[in-house]
Structure formats: C-alpha cells, structure tokens
Amino acid sequence: MTKLKQAGDYHMPVVENAQKPGTLPRLVILAIVLLLTAGAFVWFRNQLENEIVLGLLGVLAMAGVVFIVSAIIGFIEVMPQNRTDIISRAFIDNHPDGTLITDRRGRIIYANDAYAKLTGGEGQAELPPLEKLLSRNRESAEAVYRLTNSLIEGKSGHEEFRLSRPLGTATSGQGAWWYRLKARPLELEDEGGAVFLWQLSDISSERDEQEVFFRELQNAIDYLDHAPVGFFSAGRKGELLYINATLADWLGIDLTKFAPGAMAIRDIAAGEGLTRIEAIKPEPGQNRTETMDLDFRKANGQSLPVRIVHRTTATRDGAPGESRTIVLLRSREETGLAEDSSAAMRFNRFFNNSPMAIASVDGAGHILRTNTQFMKLFSGSNRGSDGTGDLFSIVHENERGKMADALTAARDRKVDIEPVDSRHPTEDDRYFRFYVNAVIDQSEEAPDEAAIIYAVETTQQKAFESQMAQTQKMNAVGTLAGGIAHDFNNVLTAILLSADHLLLQARQSDSSFADLMEIKRNANRAAVLVRQLLAFSRKQTLRPAVINLTDAIGDLRMLVARMLSGTQVKLEVDYGRDLWPVKTDLSQFEQVMVNLSVNARDAMPEGGTLTIRTLNRPAAEVAALNLRGLPAEDFVQIDVSDTGTGIAPEIMDKIFEPFFTTKEVGKGTGLGLSMVYGIIKQSGGYVFPESEVGKGTTFHIFLPRHVPVEQPAIATVAGETVGEPKAAPAATTQPEQDVDLTGNSAVVLLVEDEDAVRRGGKRMLETRGYTVHEAGSGVEALEILEELDGQVDVVVSDVVMPEMDGPTLLGEIRKQWPDMKFVFVSGFAEDAFARNLPEGSKFGFLPKPFSLKQLATTVREMLDS
Numbered sequence: 001m002t003k004l005k006q007a008g009d010y011h012m013p014v015v016e017n018a019q020k021p022g023t024l025p026r027l028v029i030l031a032i033v034l035l036l037t038a039g040a041f042v043w044f045r046n047q048l049e050n051e052i053v054l055g056l057l058g059v060l061a062m063a064g065v066v067f068i069v070s071a072i073i074g075f076i077e078v079m080p081q082n083r084t085d086i087i088s089r090a091f092i093d094n095h096p097d098g099t100l101i102t103d104r105r106g107r108i109i110y111a112n113d114a115y116a117k118l119t120g121g122e123g124q125a126e127l128p129p130l131e132k133l134l135s136r137n138r139e140s141a142e143a144v145y146r147l148t149n150s151l152i153e154g155k156s157g158h159e160e161f162r163l164s165r166p167l168g169t170a171t172s173g174q175g176a177w178w179y180r181l182k183a184r185p186l187e188l189e190d191e192g193g194a195v196f197l198w199q200l201s202d203i204s205s206e207r208d209e210q211e212v213f214f215r216e217l218q219n220a221i222d223y224l225d226h227a228p229v230g231f232f233s234a235g236r237k238g239e240l241l242y243i244n245a246t247l248a249d250w251l252g253i254d255l256t257k258f259a260p261g262a263m264a265i266r267d268i269a270a271g272e273g274l275t276r277i278e279a280i281k282p283e284p285g286q287n288r289t290e291t292m293d294l295d296f297r298k299a300n301g302q303s304l305p306v307r308i309v310h311r312t313t314a315t316r317d318g319a320p321g322e323s324r325t326i327v328l329l330r331s332r333e334e335t336g337l338a339e340d341s342s343a344a345m346r347f348n349r350f351f352n353n354s355p356m357a358i359a360s361v362d363g364a365g366h367i368l369r370t371n372t373q374f375m376k377l378f379s380g381s382n383r384g385s386d387g388t389g390d391l392f393s394i395v396h397e398n399e400r401g402k403m404a405d406a407l408t409a410a411r412d413r414k415v416d417i418e419p420v421d422s423r424h425p426t427e428d429d430r431y432f433r434f435y436v437n438a439v440i441d442q443s444e445e446a447p448d449e450a451a452i453i454y455a456v457e458t459t460q461q462k463a464f465e466s467q468m469a470q471t472q473k474m475n476a477v478g479t480l481a482g483g484i485a486h487d488f489n490n491v492l493t494a495i496l497l498s499a500d501h502l503l504l505q506a507r508q509s510d511s512s513f514a515d516l517m518e519i520k521r522n523a524n525r526a527a528v529l530v531r532q533l534l535a536f537s538r539k540q541t542l543r544p545a546v547i548n549l550t551d552a553i554g555d556l557r558m559l560v561a562r563m564l565s566g567t568q569v570k571l572e573v574d575y576g577r578d579l580w581p582v583k584t585d586l587s588q589f590e591q592v593m594v595n596l597s598v599n600a601r602d603a604m605p606e607g608g609t610l611t612i613r614t615l616n617r618p619a620a621e622v623a624a625l626n627l628r629g630l631p632a633e634d635f636v637q638i639d640v641s642d643t644g645t646g647i648a649p650e651i652m653d654k655i656f657e658p659f660f661t662t663k664e665v666g667k668g669t670g671l672g673l674s675m676v677y678g679i680i681k682q683s684g685g686y687v688f689p690e691s692e693v694g695k696g697t698t699f700h701i702f703l704p705r706h707v708p709v710e711q712p713a714i715a716t717v718a719g720e721t722v723g724e725p726k727a728a729p730a731a732t733t734q735p736e737q738d739v740d741l742t743g744n745s746a747v748v749l750l751v752e753d754e755d756a757v758r759r760g761g762k763r764m765l766e767t768r769g770y771t772v773h774e775a776g777s778g779v780e781a782l783e784i785l786e787e788l789d790g791q792v793d794v795v796v797s798d799v800v801m802p803e804m805d806g807p808t809l810l811g812e813i814r815k816q817w818p819d820m821k822f823v824f825v826s827g828f829a830e831d832a833f834a835r836n837l838p839e840g841s842k843f844g845f846l847p848k849p850f851s852l853k854q855l856a857t858t859v860r861e862m863l864d865s
Contacts, residue, residue, distance in 0.1 A: 098200040101186070104152075106131050109195060118200060119167050130198055137163050140179070147183040151196050158182040160203065178207040230306070230327030236320055238265040238278075247327050252299035268296050275376045280310060284318040287311060293330060305330040357455035360439070362448040363411045365391040365403070377432075377457060391453065395434070396423040403434065410438040410451035421458070431458045463628075488526070490754040492849035495523045497760030500852035504767070527849045544583050544683065546706055549614055549636060550575050556590055560597045560610075568607025569600075576615035580705040582636050584683040592676045596640040596699055599673070603644030603697065613639040617702065627700075630686050634705035641698040647691040655689060746863055747771045747788075751781040751797035751809065752825070761796070764852045765859065778804025782812055790817045794862050796846075796855075799826035810843065821862050825850070 092099055098115030102108055111127050119133055131148075134140040143159035150157045159181050166177045182199040224231060230247030234240055239261045248255045251268060266274045273294040282288035289311040296304040307328045313321035351358065357374035359367050367389050378394045395403050399422035409417045417436045424430035435454040499520040506513045553573065561571055593612070600610045615637050617625075623632035647655060656677040676699075680687045684704050691697035748770045752758035755776075762772045773788070775781035778801055785792060795813065799806040810822050823844040844865075846858045 096201070098198075100130060100198040100200070102130065102196050102198065104194065104196070115200065118202065130200075133167060134181075137161070139163075140181075143181055147181065148196075151183050151185050154185055156182075156184040166202075176204070177202065178204045230329075232268075232325050232327070234265055234323045234325070235261070236322060238274075240264060240268075241322075250298075250304060250327075250329065251296060269294065273372070276372045277308075277310060279375050280312055281320075282312060282314045284314050285316045287313040287321075296327070359391070359453045359455070360449045361391050361407070361451050361453055363407065363450040365407055367391055368449060374455065377455065394425060394432075395420070396425050399423075403436075406434075406436040407451060410436055413438045429459065431462045432456065433458050489848035490757050492523050492527050494754070494756035494760050496520060496527075496849055496851050497757070497764055497855075499523065501760070501763060501767075504852075523849070544585055546581050546583050546708070547586050547589070548579065548581060549638065549703075550579050552586060552589060553593070553612060553614065553638075556593055557612075559590075559594070560612075563594070563597060564601055564610065567601060567604075569604050570607075570609045572609055572611045574611065574613040576613075576636075578616070579614055580616055580634065580636050581708075582683075582703040583706040584685075584703060585679070588679045589683075592679050592701070593640070595673070595676050600640060600642035600644065600697070603642050603646075608643035608696070609641075611639070611641040613641070616705075622702075627686075627688055630688075630702060635685075635702040636705060638701040638703070639698055640701070641696060643696040646693040646695055647689065647697055648693055652689065652691065745769065745771060746793040746859075747773070747791060748859060749773045749775065749781060749784060749792045749795045749797075751775045751778065751795065751801070751806070753777060753798060753801040757798075761855060764855060768856050770859070777801050778806065778809035778812070781809055785813070785817070790820070792820065794821040794823060794859060796823045796825060796859065799824055821865075823858055823862055 092110075093112050094114075095112055096114055098118040099110075099112045100108060100115050101110040106129050108127055108129060116127060119128055131144055134144050139161040140163060143161045147157050147159055161179060161181070163177045163179065167179070180201050180203045184197040186195050186197050225245040227244065227246055230250055231242075231244045232240055232247055233242040240263045241260045243253065243255075243258065243263075245255060247253075248258070253263075265277060269277060273296070276292055276294060280288055280290045289309065291307065291309050293305070293307050296306050298304050307330050309326040309328075310323060311325070312323035315321050351371050354371055355373060357371065357377050359370040359374045361367050391407075392400050392403060399420055402418075402420045403422070406417050406420055415438065417438070420434040420436065422432055422434065424432065433456050435456075437452045437454070439449050439451060499516055502516050503513070503520070506516060553575070557571070557573055564571055597610060597612075604610070617635045617637045619632045619634055622630060622635055655673050657674060677687060680701055680703070686702045688700045688702075689697065690700065748765055750758060750761050750765070750772055752761065752774070753776055758774050758776065762774050765772045773784050773792070775784055778797070781795070781797065782804075795809075797806040797809055804812075806824055806826070810824075813820055813822065821844075822842075823846055825846045826848060844858060844862045846854065850858075
C-alpha cells in the first residue's frame with residue numbers, strides 16, 4: 001500500500017508500508033549469495049563430468065523447487081509485511097464510523113465496511129460517491145459544499161445535518177435522522193498528491209438523548225420560574241445572573257429585557273439591605289446560609305417586604321463567591337402569620353432601616369444584636385462581620401473609661417446617662433457620639449440585655465464646628481485689625497504730613513533734620529504694618545489686572561535668586577504650559593511670592609531646594625483633589641515647596657493668624673502668612689498648606705481662571721472713565737522728573753472728621769497755592785457747598801465719617817453738581833465702598849496713610865483730568 005502522511009491534526013492510525021530496519025542488510029546478503037552462486041557456477045561448469053557434483057546439483061534443484069512452491073502458497077514469506085500496516089488497516093476497516101478516502105475530484109480510493117453499511121452499498125463498485133449520496137437533501141448538500149471548499153484550502157472541518165429518511169434506504173421512516181460529517185485533507189508522500197479523508201456517522205440517538213435532556217431542563221426551568229417563591233442567583237460581585245419569573249413579577253421586572261449581569265443585588269435591595277447581605281461572610285472555602293427580613297425595591301420605586309434565605313460561598317482565599325437566594329413575601333395573606341409575628345416583622349423593618357446605628361449589649365459590653373447601620377459603621381473595627389463583638393473595641397481607648405461608667409449606670413437602671421463622645425479607634429479623623437439607655441425590663445428572648453446603644457457619626461459636625469470656630473476667630477481678628485488699621489492710618493497720616501511740613505522748613509544742616517527723617521522713616525515702617533493688617537482683614541487697596549503668571553514669576557525669579565544668594569538653597573522653577581490668565585494685583589502677588597520664599601529660605605538653614613511650580617487645573621481635576629471649600633472650577637495652581645524642617649501638625653491651624661510666628665524675637669512680625677492669606681482671599685483665590693515634619697512644606701495657591709467678557713463701550717468725561725473708580729498712583733510709581741504741583745488758586749473742599757489730618761492737609765495744600773475749605777462731616781460739607789454756590793474745583797473727602805459718610809456725600813453732590821470732581825481718601829480698599837456708589841459714579845482715590853507729595857499729586861491730577 002502507499003504510505004499516507006497526515007495533513008492536519010487528525011489522529012487516526014495511518015496505513016503505512018515502510019521498509020523494515022532489516023531490509024537493506026538482506027539485499028546485501030542476497031547480492032553476496034548471487035555472486036557466490038555465479039562463482040560456483042563457473043567452478044561447477046568445469047566439474048560436470050564429476051558424478052558427485054551432479055548429485056549435489058540435483059539436490060539443490062529439488063530444494064529450490066520446494067521453496068518456490070512454499071512461497072507461492074504463502075507457507076514462506078520472502079518479504080514479510082510491517083505489523084503496523086496490518087494493525088492500521090484492520091483499525092480503519094473495523095472503525096464504527098463510515099470512513100472514505102477520495103481524490104480531489106471526489107473519486108473513491110478507499111471505503112471501509114462501516115461506510116458501505118451506512119450507505120447501503122454491497123461492493124466496492126456499488127458504493128455511491130459522497131456528493132451524489134448527499135445531494136438529495138439541501139441541508140446535507142450545503143454541508144458537503146462547505147467542507148469541500150475547506151479541504152481545497154487545506155483546512156479540516158465538520159458539519160451536522162438532518163435528513164427526513166436514513167441513508168441507503170428508499171422507504172421513508174418516522175422522525176428524523178441526524179448525521180455528522182468530518183473531513184480532513186491528507187498528503188500522499190510518495191506521489192506528491194493529496195487525498196481527502198471523510199468520516200460519516202449516524203448521531204440520531206445522540207440527538208434524541210440531547211432533546212430529552214433539553215426537554216427535562218426546560219421543564220425544570222419552568223418549575224423554578226413559576227414556583228410559589230422567588231429565587232435569584234448572583235455572581236461574585238453581586239451581579240444578578242438569574243431571576244425567576246415569580247420574583248420578577250413581584251418586583252415588576254420585564255424578563256424579556258433582563259440580561260444576566262445587567263442588574264445587581266444593590267438594584268433590588270432597598271435601604272440598608274445590601275449591607276446586611278454583604279455582612280454574611282463565610283469562612284474561606286466554606287458556605288453560609290442566613291435567614292433575614294428586609295425590604296426589596298420594586299421597579300416603580302415602591303418597597304416590597306420580604307424574607308430571604310441567602311446562601312453564599314467563599315473562595316479558598318476568603319474572597320466572596322457566588323450566592324443563591326430564596327425570597328418569600330412577608331404579607332399576612334400569603335404567609336398566614338399571626339398578628340404578633342406581623343408586628344415583629346414590621347419592627348425588624350424599622351429597626352434595620354433606621355439611619356441611626358443601634359445595638360443591644362450586656363452588662364460586660366458584649367454586643368448581642370445590631371441593626372444594619374451599626375454593622376455599616378463598625379463592621380471593620382469589631383470582631384464579628386455581623387456586628388457582634390466587644391463594644392469597647394469600637395470606642396477609642398481614651399474614652400473607654402467613660403463608656404464603662406455609662407454601662408455601669410445602665411446596669412443600675414439609671415436614666416439620663418451622659419452621652420460618650422469618642423474618636424474612631426483606628427481612624428483619628430472620624431468621631432462618634434454614643435447614647436446609652438438602660439434596659440428596664442429584660443425579656444425572655446434576651447435575658448442578658450443591659451443597655452441599648454445609639455451611635456451617631458459626628459465627623460462632619462466636628463469639622464463644621466472647628467471650621468466655624470476658626471472662621472469666627474479669623475473674622476474677629478480681621479475686624480479688630482481693620483478697625484485698628486483705620487484709626488492708626490489717621491494717626492500716621494497726621495505724623496507724615498507734619499513731618500513733611502517741618503522738612504520743608506528745615507535745612508539738611510539743621511540738627512533736627514535727621515530726627516525729622518527718622519520720624520518719617522519709622523512712620524513709613526508703621527504704614528507697612530498697617531497695610532499687612534489690612535491685607536489680612538482683606539480691606540487693603542488692590543489694583544487687580546489681568547496678568548500672565550509665567551511672565552510674572554519669570555520677572556520675580558531674579559529677585560528671589562538674589563534673596564537666596566549667600567545660602568545653600570537652590571531655586572527651581574517649573575513653568576506650566578499655556579497657563580490661563582488670572583486677575584490679581586501684580587505687586588501684591590509678588591509680595592505673596594516673596595513672603596513664601598523668605599519663609600522657605602528660613603526653613604532650610606542647612607540648605608535645600610525651593611521649588612515654584614505652576615499648572616492649569618480644570619474643574620474635573622479640582623473636584624478630584626477633594627480639598628475642603630475649594631469649588632469645582634477652573635483654577636491656575638501655584639505651588640511653593642521647600643525641603644526644610646516642616647510645620648508641626650499642632651500649629652498648622654495657627655500659621656495664618658496675625659502675629660503668630662515660630663521665629664525668634666525680633667526676626668519676624670508674624671504677619672507674612674496672614675498677609676499671604678488675605679491677598680489670595682481678596683483676589684478670589686484659595687491657599688492650602690501641606691507639610692510633614694522633617695521633609696518640607698508646600699503651599700498650594702489656587703487663583704481663579706480669568707475669562708474675558710465683552711464689555712460695552714464706557715464713555716469718558718474729561719478724559720476720565722465713567723463707571724470705573726480712578727485710583728491715584730502711589731508716590732513710588734511717580735516719575736522722578738519735577739512736576740508742577742501748585743494749586744494756581746484752585747478751590748479745594750477738604751472733608752475729614754479727624755482734626756489732625758484735616759488741619760495737616762489744609763496747611764499742606766495752602767502751601768501749594770490752593771484755596772482750601774474744610775469740613776468735619778458730610779453734612780457740614782454740603783452746607784459749605786451751598787454757601788459757596790458750588791464754586792469748588794475738587795472735593796477731597798474721607799470715606800468713614802459720622803453723620804454722613806463719603807459715598808453718601810458723593811451721591812448728594814451729584815444731584816446738584818454732577819460734574820464736580822471728587823477724590824476719596826481711605827485706608828480701606830475702594831472695593832469696600834465702591835459697590836455702594838450709584839452706577840456710573842466717577843471719582844479719584846488716595847489710600848491712607850499718604851504724604852504731602854501724594855496728596856498734592858492726586859489733587860493736581862484730578863484737576864488736570
């Protein structure tokens with residue numbers, strides 16, 4: 001037979017006729033024998049006349065004849081067949097499946113007996129080709145067609161098809177016959193061609209068994225679906241894998257739209273039911289069954305009281321496994337429960353769905369029973385997953401003595417037991433309040449019950465209380481600072497004006513000139529402290545403008561670098577890309593960065609790294625930061641970090657308080673961080689410190705993103721913008737060249753309730769050639785204007801005054817003299833009073849304390865505008 005090599009992964013025994021290992025040596029021996037025979041023939045030819053030789057040749061001839069006859073009848077095998085070939089052929093011939101080998105054109109090369117019996121053929125010549133045999137039925141013909149195409153492509157495959165009558169018979173029977181047809185390509189190793197191996201088997205009985213099993217399975221599912229109780233199966237994550245029709249009807253779920261895994265237990269367990277179900281935790285590798293009463297949630301949101309028998313498993317590593325649950329309705333009509341049982345079930349519903357954590361304990365503090373909320377709050381801290389365990393294990397060790405006293409009072413059946421406030425035993429940022437009520441009448445069901453514990457989490461309340469206390473303290477200090485600053489500004493203004501007046505009359509050679517300069521210098525230092533107090537109270541004067549922080553920090557980098565020179569502190573700046581614009585006072589922002597940089601430098605006496613980093617924070621990222629009080633809006637974040645000593649947790653809440661400092665006496669006023677806090681807050685931003693002792697501190701500053709809004713054109717009157725406060729430039733921003741500040745007989749009405757400031761201002765303006773009228777209040781100023789019939793060029797008025805303040809005075813003046821020029825003088829920011837002015841008001845502004853030159857410059861610019 002021809003050797004067949006398997007083309008696919010088909011593992012049928014293959015028919016082979018390979019040469020045995022001893023074949024080649026036999027050929028060699030045969031050749032030697034032939035050579036010897038030839039040699040003998042030559043020798044014998046010379047010995048034919050010898051009778052002995054003739055007799056020997058006759059014997060050999062007779063032996064040869066016997067050998068040839070034995071070989072012909074099969075008694076002797078000259079070349080015996082390979083035993084593997086025999087076994088393989090016998091296996092194929094007797095294989096129960098019909099086996100057929102065809103060439104690429106479908107012509108039969110080999111067929112076994114099973115194929116002949118299956119198709120009704122008796123001899124090799126009568127066997128029908130496969131295509132002809134199966135072409136009578138459309139389904140089988142399509143199967144042969146698909147398999148043939150696969151074989152041509154060198155692929156194997158199989159098909160199953162159904163026939164109305166069996167193969168090989170002409171009569172039709174009852175029912176249906178199912179067949180499976182397999183096909184594999186085989187390669188002919190010797191001839192280089194390819195053949196197709198087909199296997200045809202009758203699987204009708206197998207199909208009948210499957211249909212019987214399927215019908216039984218359908219019946220079982222039908223029985224389960226329409227059982228008088230509900231049932232559902234859930235996976236490891238609580239996803240619903242199956243729900244029967246009864247439970248679906250109770251819950252109002254459309255089974256035609258139900259998909260396994262689309263719903264979970266949490267979707268049908270109302271209230272705290274899910275917590276109670278999840279609390280059932282078996283030991284690793286075990287299962288656990290519990291019966292409990294709870295409420296399910298219908299599709300329309302209504303509650304469905306049920307009793308469930310829940311069985312869950314756990315994997316070997318303790319992870320939750322799959323669960324099976326039987327659901328019973330808890331209605332009197334369907335369960336036939338007595339009235340007391342119904343009352344008990346209603347109580348269980350209220351008990352377990354209560355938002356307050358409730359537990360009953362014995363006199364020693366052992367927890368006997370808990371509701372769902374109690375398990376939810378304390379399941380991670382007590383011993384049992386069902387809420388049972390030791391009451392003292394959920395109370396902080398510092399408060400366990402108070403809890404023991406409360407339990408003692410409960411055992412004595414006392415009333416009005418003092419509540420116990422405690423932190424969580426392992427989480428210091430969580431707080432609870434425990435109410436202990438004594439059990440007066442023990443029941444037979446719980447004879448050991450001594451007290452009922454009610455627990456309420458007060459973490460958020462504590463946070464609000466702390467925040468409120470801090471806010472009230474800061475507001476009180478801010479109000480105090482603002483009030484002190486206002487009064488102190490008046491004193492400093494009088495000192496500065498008097499010093500300027502004396503300096504005008506003194507010469508540098510006079511002995512008093514140096515003293516006057518020292519007075520003015522210290523008055524200016526005091527003015528800086530006042531500005532810091534105003535910054536903390538958020539009442540300082542700001543000049544907000546739209547700035548690019550990359551440019552601002554780039555310009556500031558040189559100043560900070562010079563400030564760090566002589567130290568071992570290294571400066572690193574990480575600029576964010578495409579930073580959004582912000583709106584703030586550039587000079588005040590620079591002051592913030594300088595203050596933070598100075599503090600960072602002082603925190604690294606042995607050297608370190610000062611890092612300034614900027615980046616955009618979209619609203620989604622801001623929300624993910626979860627910083628208290630920070631709204632989910634777009635911000636630009638500025639981080640100032642150091643690798644210094646850090647800030648101790650106990651003083652972290654005090655760092656922004658004015659005059660609080662950890663530096664040595666004489667090395668800090670304690671107003672640096674309070675000024676930072678006030679400036680950032682006044683700019684609409686937020687600041688959050690983060691520190692770890694020994695590792696460093698980071699201040700996270702968030703400034704709101706400025707989104708430009710198109711504004712309507714604003715008219716100007718005499719070169720001054722209407723509806724926008726006009727601020728007087730500070731003296732430090734004035735050009736160095738001399739400016740004509742004389743009055744040229746202009747008339748000025750000076751309104752100030754502080755006599756020293758008013759007298760000093762009047763005297764200074766009169767020395768500049770102005771005609772000055774003075775008034776101590778707004779009412780007095782209106783009277784003077786009436787007397788002068790409005791012949792006043794400019795009004796310079798304080799903001800805060802008795803009887804009538806500055807904004808009210810401006811409103812009254814605008815009624816009669818709408819074009820009269822007006823300058824406000826105040827130690828507070830103009831925002832503090834500008835919002836109370838009529839829309840479209842125009843005015844100048846001079847912040848206190850001011851010098852003579854600043855006063856004269858502001859008045860001159862207002863007259864020239």
